[in-house]
Amino acid sequence: MRLCATAVVSALSLALVTGCGGDGAEDPADTSGKGAAKPAAKVLSTAELNKLVIAKGDVPGYEVGSVEGGIPARSEVKADDAKCDPLLHSLTGIAPGNPAANTSRMATEEKKKDPTDAPTSLDDMADGKFEDALKQSMDLDVTVVTLASYDGDGAEQALKSVSDAVEACAGGFFGEQDGEKGKFTKVAEEKSAGTGDESVAFTVTNDAGEDGAMPLHAEVVRHGSTLATYTTVNIGAGMTKKPYAVPAPVVKAQAAKLK
Structure with a gap:
């Protein structure tokens, strides 16, 4: 499919069937008084983030591993209007x-x-049963979690860019990834x-x-100078038009590791 594949296939390695750290960051709320300067939050390295991101066994009911297909390069993902880029980046697992x-x-x-499930051959399936079985088998939440660390007020500004884009791009937008x-x-x-904060x-x-x-x-959460971005798809x-959302167990597990 077009950018449904563009927005998640590259990050989640899925085909949406449509015709196809250390100790973490300092707590910015911990100040010595009104107007007191906040201590500079520690910028985490990739190695430190790798210790803080969710891992196998951290989320009950979920298999956690590397992102199949990898995360696309930032230069390959862009919206027709640059102010919508933060949304498209978040959807593809790119840190804003x-x-x-x-x-x-x-x-x-x-x-x-x-x-109650029992093996059934394709020949035994009545019209529509195969499609129903396919949809049921694909009724799974798949979430990409991206942790990113920023210098200075970079985390605050990155989160603001996403929040601003939600409002500015409410009417929709066009996007492109690698053509x-x-x-x-x-x-x-x-x-x-x-x-988070x-x-x-x-x-x-x-x-x-x-x-x-x-x-x-999608959801983007700031923990000090670190952003956690969650993107979820359930094909x-x-x-079937069944409501779903970013799964709370995944967010809870990741937040716990960032405290």
């Missing part, structure tokens, strides 16, 4: 702004087995999980052509 270091992981929901173009029809702010959550609706609209969910839920 200009981080000093970053790293990413993928958390895939484990499929729950239904004891592949696509259209997002709507951007809407959502309630965030409430972790400040955050913004949003849903972007992708124009999935004949298969209808496909929502993509099965999108195809």
